[in-house]
Amino acid sequence: MATITLHDIELEALNGMLAAYRGYVDGSAWRNLCLQCHETGGRLAALWGTDARPEGQGFLVHSVLIFADHWLWLTYSAGNEQASFPDISDIFPAASRPQRAIYDLLGITSGAADTRPWLRHGAWSPTDFPLRHNFDRPIIAPGREDPYPFIAVAGNGVHEIGVGPIHAGTIEPGHFRFYVVGDEILRLEERLGYTHKGIEKRFESFTLPEGTRLAARICADSTVAYAWAYSMAVEALCGCSVPHRAQWLRGLLLERERIANHLGDIGALSNDAGLAFGQTQFALLKEHWLQTNYQIFGHRYLMDTVVPGGVVHDMSHKSRRHIRDECETLEKAVHRLQVILDDHAGLQERFLETGRVTMAQAQALGAVGLVARASGLARDIRAEFPGLPYAALSVHTITRPQGDVAARVAVRFDEIYESLRLIRAILSDLPDGPLVGDCDTDKGTAGLGCVEGWRGEVFVAIERTTLRHAHRVHIHDPSWQNWLLLEHAVIGDLVPDFPLINKSFNLAYSGHDL
Amino acid sequence: MHKLIRRLIATGIVSTPKPPAMELTPEAFESGKALVHRLGRALAVRHVDAGSCNGCELEIHALSNAYYNLEGLGIHFVASPRHADVLMVTGPVSRHMVSALLSAYDALPDPKLVLALGDCAIGNGIFDANYATVGKVSDVIPVHITIPGCPPAPTAILGAFIAITQADLVPSGTV
Numbered sequence: 001m002a003t004i005t006l007h008d009i010e011l012e013a014l015n016g017m018l019a020a021y022r023g024y025v026d027g028s029a030w031r032n033l034c035l036q037c038h039e040t041g042g043r044l045a046a047l048w049g050t051d052a053r054p055e056g057q058g059f060l061v062h063s064v065l066i067f068a069d070h071w072l073w074l075t076y077s078a079g080n081e082q083a084s085f086p087d088i089s090d091i092f093p094a095a096s097r098p099q100r101a102i103y104d105l106l107g108i109t110s111g112a113a114d115t116r117p118w119l120r121h122g123a124w125s126p127t128d129f130p131l132r133h134n135f136d137r138p139i140i141a142p143g144r145e146d147p148y149p150f151i152a153v154a155g156n157g158v159h160e161i162g163v164g165p166i167h168a169g170t171i172e173p174g175h176f177r178f179y180v181v182g183d184e185i186l187r188l189e190e191r192l193g194y195t196h197k198g199i200e201k202r203f204e205s206f207t208l209p210e211g212t213r214l215a216a217r218i219c220a221d222s223t224v225a226y227a228w229a230y231s232m233a234v235e236a237l238c239g240c241s242v243p244h245r246a247q248w249l250r251g252l253l254l255e256r257e258r259i260a261n262h263l264g265d266i267g268a269l270s271n272d273a274g275l276a277f278g279q280t281q282f283a284l285l286k287e288h289w290l291q292t293n294y295q296i297f298g299h300r301y302l303m304d305t306v307v308p309g310g311v312v313h314d315m316s317h318k319s320r321r322h323i324r325d326e327c328e329t330l331e332k333a334v335h336r337l338q339v340i341l342d343d344h345a346g347l348q349e350r351f352l353e354t355g356r357v358t359m360a361q362a363q364a365l366g367a368v369g370l371v372a373r374a375s376g377l378a379r380d381i382r383a384e385f386p387g388l389p390y391a392a393l394s395v396h397t398i399t400r401p402q403g404d405v406a407a408r409v410a411v412r413f414d415e416i417y418e419s420l421r422l423i424r425a426i427l428s429d430l431p432d433g434p435l436v437g438d439c440d441t442d443k444g445t446a447g448l449g450c451v452e453g454w455r456g457e458v459f460v461a462i463e464r465t466t467l468r469h470a471h472r473v474h475i476h477d478p479s480w481q482n483w484l485l486l487e488h489a490v491i492g493d494l495v496p497d498f499p500l501i502n503k504s505f506n507l508a509y510s511g512h513d514l
Numbered sequence: 515m516h517k518l519i520r521r522l523i524a525t526g527i528v529s530t531p532k533p534p535a536m537e538l539t540p541e542a543f544e545s546g547k548a549l550v551h552r553l554g555r556a557l558a559v560r561h562v563d564a565g566s567c568n569g570c571e572l573e574i575h576a577l578s579n580a581y582y583n584l585e586g587l588g589i590h591f592v593a594s595p596r597h598a599d600v601l602m603v604t605g606p607v608s609r610h611m612v613s614a615l616l617s618a619y620d621a622l623p624d625p626k627l628v629l630a631l632g633d634c635a636i637g638n639g640i641f642d643a644n645y646a647t648v649g650k651v652s653d654v655i656p657v658h659i660t661i662p663g664c665p666p667a668p669t670a671i672l673g674a675f676i677a678i679t680q681a682d683l684v685p686s687g688t689v
Binding site: 280303339340508 | 572593665
C-alpha cells in the first residue's frame with residue numbers, strides 16, 4: 001500500500017471509497033492531531049479500543065478523525081499492563097463516553113476525570129473485560145447493580161425525576177434523570193447501556209460475509225445504512241469493487257429508508273404536539289411505503305438487501321414504474337400535509353424555539369447528521385465525501401439555522417423531497433450490469449466504511465487479526481455524538497416538552513449500546 | 515382547518531379486515547379463556563423492549579396505524595404493566611434489562627399471560643447467550659405465546675391478539 005507524509009507523520013493510504021489514511025502515533029501526535037482537526041472544523045468519527053496482545057502489540061486505541069478532505073485513522077499503542085491512553089475529551093466532548101466504554105470493555109484507562117462505567121451495569125464485574133481475548137466467562141449471572149452516581153443539582157426547590165429504563169410507550173430502554181424546578185428542566189443526564197448485547201464480541205463468531213446479517217440487526221430503522229457501511233468496510237478491506245448497478249440500487253434503498261423514517265417521525269412529532277391527525281396521515285403514508293418495500297425487496301424494512309460486493313434484489317421495469325408513480329403520489333401527499341402542519345398555530349407554537357441547539361453548541365459538541373444540519377452545520381457524508389451513486393447525483397445538503405424542534409421537522413420535510421428527487425434520478429439513470437461483484441474476503445488487513453443514514457453517519461471499521469479471532473469489527477452509531485446534544489437541548493425547557501424534543505432527535509439505543 | 519377536514523374526508527376509512535387468529539398452545543388457550551371470562555373481549559397490552567434492535571418495535575408502531583384498526587378490535591397498548599392483561603416482550607433479553615423485565619412481570623396481574631415477540635425473544639435470532647445477553651425471554655419469565663419473525667408482520671402480531679380474545683369461542687387447538 002502507498003504511504004504518504006501528511007500532518008508530519010507517515011501514513012498509509014487505505015483502500016476503499018473513503019479518502020482515508022492510517023498511522024500509528026505516539027501520545028503527543030495523538031493529541032496534536034485531534035487539536036488540529038478540531039481547530040480546522042473537523043470532527044471525531046469514532047473512538048474505540050482493541051486487544052492486540054495476541055499479535056504482540058498490546059492494547060491499542062483507535063480514533064478516526066474527519067478533516068475537510070480526508071479521513072485519518074490513528075492508532076495509539078496503550079501498552080500491555082495497566083494500559084492507558086491520553087484523554088481527548090477536553091478537545092472532543094463526544095469522546096468522553098466512548099472512553100468510558102473502552103474501559104468497561106477492555107480495561108484501558110484514559111486519565112479523564114469521569115471514570116464512571118458507561119456500558120457496564122451489573123452484567124459483568126468491574127474486574128472483567130469482555131473484549132479482552134482471554135475473557136473466558138461467557139455466561140455470568142446478572143449481578144447486583146451498583147448505584148450509579150448521577151451528577152445531581154442541589155438547591156432550594158430542586159426536584160429529581162427518574163424515568164426508565166422502561167418507558168410509558170413503545171420506546172427502546174434507557175434512563176433519563178431530570179433535575180427540575182417546577183416544570184423547568186435545569187439538567188438532564190442520560191444513562192444508556194440497557195440494550196448492550198455484546199455485538200462486537202458476537203461479530204468474532206461470524207465470517208465477514210456472515211457478519212452482514214448481524215450488522216443489519218444492530219439498529220433496525222437504519223438496517224440499510226448499517227449493512228451498507230459494513231459492506232463498504234469489508235469491500236475496502238479486501239479491495240473488492242462493486243458493480244455500478246449495485247451502487248445505484250444501494251442508493252435507492254438508503255433513500256427509501258430515509259423517507260420511511262422521516263415520515264414516521266413527522267407523524268409522531270405531530271402527535272406529541274397534540275395533533276393526532278398528523279400521526280394518522282403520516283403513519284398511513286409510511287405503511288404504504290413499507291408495503292412497497294415488501295413487494296419489491298421482500299422486507300418491509302429492507303433487511304438483508306445489501307451484502308458485501310453488491311445487492312440482493314434487482315428491479316424489473318414494472319417495479320421501477322411502480323416506484324416512480326409512488327414517488328409522485330407521495331410528494332403530492334406530503335406537500336398537502338405540510339401546508340396543514342405549517343398553518344397549524346397550536347402545533348407551531350409547540351415546535352418553535354423548543355429544544356434549541358445553537359450552531360456553536362452543535363459545533364463544540366461534535367453534532368452529526370440530521371441534528372447537526374438542523375443547527376446550521378452542513379454535515380452530510382453524501383455531499384462531503386460522495387461515493388457512488390451520490391457523486392453522480394450531487395446531493396443537496398438541507399440545513400436550517402434555528403436548531404429547534406421546528407428546524408428538525410423542516411429538515412425532515414426537505415430531506416423527503418430531496419430523497420424523492422434522488423430516487424427518481426436513480427431510476428432514470430440506473431446503469432446495467434451485474435448485482436454483485438466478487439469479493440475475496442480472505443485477503444486484506446483493514447477497512448473503513450461510512451454511510452449517511454437517515455439519523456447521521458453510521459461508521460464501521462474492520463481489522464483482520466493474525467491469531468485466534470479472524471477479525472474485529474467496530475460499529476459507531478451517530479447517536480453517540482447526538483445524545484450529548486439532547487442533554488443541552490432540553491435545558492430551560494419544560495418537562496412536558498421532553499418527549500417532543502426527544503422525538504425530534506429520535507436517537508438510537510440499540511445502535512448505541514451495541 | 516378546512517384543508518384538514520377535507521383531507522380527513524378524502525382519506526376515508528382505510529382499515530383492512532382483521533387477519534385470522536393464530537393457533538395457541540393448550541396453556542395459552544386456557545390463560546386466554548380465563549382472561550376473556552374475567553375481562554371480556556378487550557385486551558390491554560404492555561410492551562417491554564428487552565434489548566431488541568428496534569425492528570419489532572417498528573412493527574408494533576405500525577400496528578397502531580389506521581390500516582390495522584387495532585383499537586377497533588378492542589386491543590390497546592397501556593403504559594403500565596399493572597393495567598395490562600398481556601406482557602409482550604421483544605429482544606433476546608440483554609442482562610442489563612433482566613431486573614426491569616422481572617419488575618414488569620411482577621406488576622402484571624394474574625393470569626400473567628406473556629407473549630414473546632420476534633425471533634430474538636424466542637431464541638431463534640442472531641444473538642446467542644453471552645456475557646451480555648440471556649438468549650431468550652423464557653429463560654427469565656414463563657412464556658405462553660411465541661410469535662416468530664424478524665420482525666413479525668403486524669398481521670402476525672394481530673393474529674395472536676385475536677386468538678387470545680377469542681379463546682372462549684372455540685375449543686382448544688382449533689383457534
